[in-house]
Amino acid sequence: MSQVVLDSGIFIASVYPETLTFEAKGLLHQLQEAQITLHAPTLLRYELIAVSRKAVYQKRITADEGQIARDQRMSYKLAEQYNRPTAYDAQYLALAERMACAFWTADERLFNAVKVNLPGIRWLGNWNPTA
Numbered sequence: 001m002s003q004v005v006l007d008s009g010i011f012i013a014s015v016y017p018e019t020l021t022f023e024a025k026g027l028l029h030q031l032q033e034a035q036i037t038l039h040a041p042t043l044l045r046y047e048l049i050a051v052s053r054k055a056v057y058q059k060r061i062t063a064d065e066g067q068i069a070r071d072q073r074m075s076y077k078l079a080e081q082y083n084r085p086t087a088y089d090a091q092y093l094a095l096a097e098r099m100a101c102a103f104w105t106a107d108e109r110l111f112n113a114v115k116v117n118l119p120g121i122r123w124l125g126n127w128n129p130t131a
Contacts, residue, residue, distance in 0.1 A: 003037040005096040007089070008047040009106025010124055011040075016055060016065075020106055023127045027104065030129070039099060041075075041091040082114045096120060 006028075013024035031038065056066035078090035078097075089110045096103035097118075104122045105111055111123035 002035075003039060003099060003101045004031060005039045005092055005099065005101060005103040007092045007103070007105040007107060007110075008040070008044050008051065010104055011044070011048065012051050013106055013124070016051075016061060018106075020124045023124050024106065026129050027124060027127045039095060039101070041095045043088060043091045047088070082117075084110070084113065093118065093121075 009018075009020075010024045010027065012018065013020045014028050018024070052061070052066040055061045056063050075087045075090035075094045078084075078093045079087040082090070082093075084090060089105075089107065092103055092105065093114065102120045102122055103118070104124060104127075106124040108123055108125060111121055115121055115123075
């Protein structure tokens with residue numbers, strides 16, 4: 001595995017305190033050590049900004065901390081295929097499918113919805129530091 005797609009939840013959990021922060025930091029470190037190339041759709045930067053803004057608004061982080069965050073048709077098809085309410089998650093699925101590589105997500109519901117048909121999907125909650 002020389003490349004992998006990661007969803008925004010993993011990047012977010014590696015920066016902000018989240019349920020899977022330990023796993024996110026560990027996975028990113030492991031991938032960096034293995035010199036795995038990380039990929040995400042362009043949508044990632046917009047998701048990071050939205051999440052950061054919401055966290056600042058909710059006063060979960062400071063405004064300074066919030067500053068760290070600054071194939072549409074295929075994603076729609078995948079969202080429809082897996083009965084997802086939006087096409088956001090499907091952006092990541094489409095990129096991983098196009099690149100024929102693994103896709104890591106922090107979204108357990110997404111993982112459960114597509115794992116049978118997309119064996120390359122990995123859930124952050126199943127990350128094992130010894131693997």
